[in-house]
Amino acid sequence: MTPIRAGVGAALLAVPVMLTVMWIKSADARLEEATATPTEQVAIASAADVGYCSPELKKILRRVLMSCGLMGGDAARGCQPVQAKNVATMSGNDFNALFTPMKERGGIIEFEKNKSELTPEAIALTNQVFSEQKGASWFFVVARASPEGSTEHNRELSKARAEAVMTQLRNQFKDPDLDKEVGMLWLGEEFAQLETTFCEWKRSSKGTCAPEHINRSAFIAWIDCQL
Amino acid sequence: MRPPTWLIVVLVGALIGIVFAGLSTYDFVQHLDRQVHSLHCSFIPGMGAGAGESGCQVAMMSTYSSVFRSRVWGGIPISLPAMAVFAFIAFYGLDLLLTRRTNDRRATWFLALACGLPAFASIAMLTISLAKLGTVCKLCVAIYVASAMVLTGAIIGWRKAVKLQAPEPPATNRFLGIMFGVGVAFVAVPILLYLALAPDHSKFLGTCDNLTKSDDPYGVMIHMDRNASANAVPAIEILDPLCPACKAFEDRLDSSGLGDRLDRKAILFPLDKECNWMISETTHPGACTVSEAVLCAGDRAPDVLKWAFEVQESVREETKKDPAAAGRMVKQRFPELASCIGSADARSKLNKSMRWAVNHNIRVLTPQLFVDNVKLCDEDVDLGLEYALSRIIDAHDRGVRLGPPPAEMPPPPAMPENQHGTTPPSPEKKKAKPAADEPKPLPPAPAPVDEPKPVTTPTETSDKPAPPPPPPEPLPPEEPAGSGGPP
Secondary structure: HHHHHHHHHHHHHHHHHHHHHHHHHHHHHHHHHHOOOOOOOOOEEOOOOOOOOOOOHHHHHHEEEEEEEEOOOOOOOEOOOOHHHHHOOOOOHHHHHHHHHHHHHHEEEEEEOOOOOOHOOOHHHHHHHHOOOOOOOOOOOEEEOOOOHHHHHHHHHHHHHHHHHHHHHHHHOOOOOOHHEEEEEOOOOHHHOOOOOHHOOOOOOOOOOOOOHHOOOEEEEEOOOOO | OOOOHHHHHHHHHHHHHHHHHHHHHHHHHHHHOOOOOOOOOOOOOOOOOOOOHHOHHHHOHHHHHHEEOOOOEEEEEEEHHHHHHHHHHHHHHHHHHOOOOOOOHHHHHHHHHHHHHHHHHHHHHHHHHHHHHHHHHHHHHHHHHHHHHHHHHHHHHHHHHHHOOOOOOOOOHHEEEEHHHHHHHHHHHHHHHHHOOOOOOOHHHHOOOOOOOOOOOOOEEOOOOOOOOOOOOEEEEEEEOOOOHHHHHHHHHHOOOOOEEEEEEEEEOOOOOOOOEEEEOOOOOOOOHHHHHHOOOHHHHHHHHHHHHHHHHHHOOOOOOOOHHHHHHHHHHOOOOOOEEEEEEEEHHHHHHHHHHOOOOOOOOOOOOEEOEEEEHHHOOOOOHHHHHHHHHHHHHHHOOOOOOOOOOOEEEEEEEOOOOOOOOOOOOEOOOOOOOOOOOOOOOOOOEEEEOOOEEOOOOOOOOOOOOOOOOOOOOOOOOOOOOOO
16 A cells, blocks of 8 residues: 555656746746847837938938038037038028928027017917927037128128027026037028928017018927938 | 546646646747747647637746746746646646545645645736736636636645545655655756757847947937946937837836946937838838927936827827827827927937937847947847846846957948948948837747737837737838929
8 A cells, every 4th residue: 555655656746846947947948048039129219310311311400510510519609601612612592492391390489670580479389399309419509690681791690690599498498408409500691591381490589570570580490300 | 446426527637727827938038049939828738820719928027937947048938837836736636546546635735735735826927917018818818717727626625625635644754755846847847958958049149230320419318227336337218209119118127227337328210201211111100209308308207208108009099080180199198398399499309319220230120229339129128038048147247248359340331422320331322121119029928928019029019018019110211202203
């Protein structure tokens, strides 16, 4: 009788023992195999790089950013009209066309004639557009002046408008990346005047939108391209 | 030698217990390979899957499903000793039959005593399941039934033997002592073998995407442990307030007690394409709004986060129907935040939180925990939490850094022209697809019940660990949202 009892005991003890050993060894083998096999990686967080960021656009953006003090560590921040024209190496219309895909990511901050102070509406739109950075790496401020007045005066006026926007961003957002991501161009009246098609963009003014109005402005937009 | 009915009940109950405790153990042991597996979660032995619809996932992932979790990865599933106890009961029942002791009051009393063990454990586990986990797993229920059967049969047998007053001498103390020893051996041998053979997971510690720096230039980290002790280890958690995996992870961390040894700060990473350009599908509707509320709350951020974890399921559901619902709900609960939520500052801050993730090459999934810059591997956020986290913390306390030295860590993707220098290597042009909140499918738990896993994966986890706990939730990378179409 004793051998039978021992046999029954051994058989039943073997159930948890053998199963445990077998399952653990199997898991161990799979673990070894998995360790040796590269697994599919989860995506890594990255800045945005959308469809319109063609190689050509990136080339121009890179040139503009380099020349305007954002990349390459150059001193001066901002591009003056002549520089912008040379850097872009394209007509004003073509230059403006670069920005058309960014309609939903930008806005036009309008100024009163011969002024460079932001109105409350302009401040609100500036804040709104800038706060929608999402994955964008670069923010452009392209200021202009309408053709009234002297070229030299308009150059200075557009520069003051670009700086007014920059100052607002600096004061509002305290963003440590600001100087690395905001590119400023002031074009005066000399280059790339906006056409009325830009009236369809978000504007700080709800008034009429004649060419002279929309060019008393700072065009702002996030650019969702990686360079 | 025909067995009495009560003994048949005991033997059948023991057999059922062996089968279901075995399935539960199998499901648990499978996960020692650090991979995702489906679970047996049915009253029909061998039938499986459906883990997400049952409490099996929740049960298995809970801290109650195993013991010695800090000593061995995942711990020893309590279903293993359960299986051994049922095997012993089967053996002892057959032994009573073979030695004609079915009318022996002392021998049957011992059987009743032995059967009381799984019955007592079942009552405890059922109570935990209902009170702590809020769910019950089918495998566990089958084990409870088996426990009830063996105890009922054994008590009937003992009562009959007492009434019968059989003339034969009752079992001696020596016999009962030997049987007790055999019972201990039935339980101890499998456990010792488990401890000896379980794979070594310590080699994975510190090998998963550690941080090279933990600065907070944007001031967007949320201090989660306001009362952290001076000796607490600094930690950063990437989380989404509406992510079930994050909630489940929080619960696990809480029940492990290890959270008290951490000084955690959170980086918000909502898996909601409303604000997160890195995903192509919204996994957690409303997460952007709730994240803004957390960032707006300042010192009260942990309170908002706690509320979000509590109501995350309803926020997600309501926001699915009405995109403005999340805003309404959070403003109703925290009216003082109403003017901040949706403001330019709040949006910018949330955006910077995600930019932080970009700058640190963080994977698109939640939750993720970095302890003193050492990442808790995604495979360690559930079953292996106590094992891995306690070792990482201990190493920090000893001044030992796990993983490759910082210099050997992969440098951030080279982006010569990008002064941010943060853009990820970018194999991913596509947006990440939100890895659903479902935690990786986890195996059903042994008798005890527990919760789902996050997963994160990356999965990202739910209130009631109802739906399979999302393992950290991975998301497919994507292109910037709202970038406007072609002219």
